[in-house]
Amino acid sequence: MAVPALEVRYVSKVYEGKVPHRALDNVAFDAEDGEFTGVMGPSGSGKTSLLNLIAAIDEPTSGEIRIAGTALHSLGSHEAALLRRRTLGFVFQHFHLLDTLTVEENIAVPLTLEGISPGRIGARVREVLERLGIADIAERRIDAISGGQMQRTAIARAIVHRPALILADEPTGNLDSRTSGEVMRLLEAVNREDRANLLMVTHDALAASFCHRVLFIKDGRLCNEIVRGSHRQTFYQRILDMQSLLGGERRDLPTTRG
Numbered sequence: 173m174a175v176p177a178l179e180v181r182y183v184s185k186v187y188e189g190k191v192p193h194r195a196l197d198n199v200a201f202d203a204e205d206g207e208f209t210g211v212m213g214p215s216g217s218g219k220t221s222l223l224n225l226i227a228a229i230d231e232p233t234s235g236e237i238r239i240a241g242t243a244l245h246s247l248g249s250h251e252a253a254l255l256r257r258r259t260l261g262f263v264f265q266h267f268h269l270l271d272t273l274t275v276e277e278n279i280a281v282p283l284t285l286e287g288i289s290p291g292r293i294g295a296r297v298r299e300v301l302e303r304l305g306i307a308d309i310a311e312r313r314i315d316a317i318s319g320g321q322m323q324r325t326a327i328a329r330a331i332v333h334r335p336a337l338i339l340a341d342e343p344t345g346n347l348d349s350r351t352s353g354e355v356m357r358l359l360e361a362v363n364r365e366d367r368a369n370l371l372m373v374t375h376d377a378l379a380a381s382f383c384h385r386v387l388f389i390k391d392g393r394l395c396n397e398i399v400r401g402s403h404r405q406t407f408y409q410r411i412l413d414m415q416s417l418l419g420g421e422r423r424d425l426p427t428t429r430g
């Protein structure tokens with residue numbers, strides 16, 4: 173049997189402090205190969221904490237996470253950095269692009285870090301530019317393009333090195349609804365065509381309706397899961413219903429962490 177792309181085994185995260193805070197409590201799920209999983213939950217429910225653990229940016233207090241069979245706790249900090257660079261791709265709400273570089277330079281970053289030859293980098297970057305429909309802005313600087321173009325560039329950068337798992341934290345959080353729809357269709361295509369695994373945190377029910385299934389967390393616990401059937405519209409409605417049941421689905425303020 174194939175190794176799951178992602179295994180989250182009974183993971184808890186306690187932030188120590190004057191008053192220790194249990195941000196995640198015994199969270200367990202797997203993502204099978206090629207799956208597009210959504211994670212939803214009220215503000216403060218632990219979504220970003222979960223992504224940080226999966227990204228090996230932070231360590232669980234207990235429990236275990238495996239990515240393509242590799243246990244994250246077995247990695248030293250250098251190996252964890254390599255895993256982030258080679259095996260993972262990231263898409264963020266605030267894009268995290270380098271403003272003074274051009275679109276194509278930003279996309280090339282993950283390949284440049286790997287020491288791949290300029291010729292091969294150029295060919296691969298062009299391929300991704302075409303695919304995301306941004307070839308015409310390849311030479312523009314990030315500070316001269318729109319939000320939708322920035323998120324396309326960020327997605328291009330996240331897939332250019334063919335990662336096994338793409339992590340997205342509120343990828344449509346700063347986009348209008350039309351641009352959100354375009355970005356979600358691109359992520360859906362990447363998932364389908366590359367069989368790339370995607371794990372996406374979102375507040376946006378419409379964005380979540382592009383997933384195969386959505387996990388809901390509340391107060392650090394997985395509390396529900398909805399699987400998409402054949403109708404996206406029905407799935408969307410069920411996501412909305414679950415959101416209002418759980419309450420507190422307001423957007424994080426843009427100034428809050430992660």
Ligand SMILES: Nc1ncnc2c1ncn2[C@@H]1O[C@H](COP(=O)(O)OP(=O)(O)O)[C@@H](O)[C@H]1O
Nearest residue numbers: 187193195214215216217218219220221222430
């Ligand atoms: N580094 C940290 N130190 C202490 N508490 C934290 C830290 N990061 C997050 N928290 C707390 O953990 C809880 C979950 O936060 P977070 O994972 O950011 O939730 P979400 O992304 O769902 O809004 C919140 O109560 C938050 O205040």
Ligand SMILES: [Mg+2]
Nearest residue numbers: 219220429430
């Ligand atoms: Mg968050």
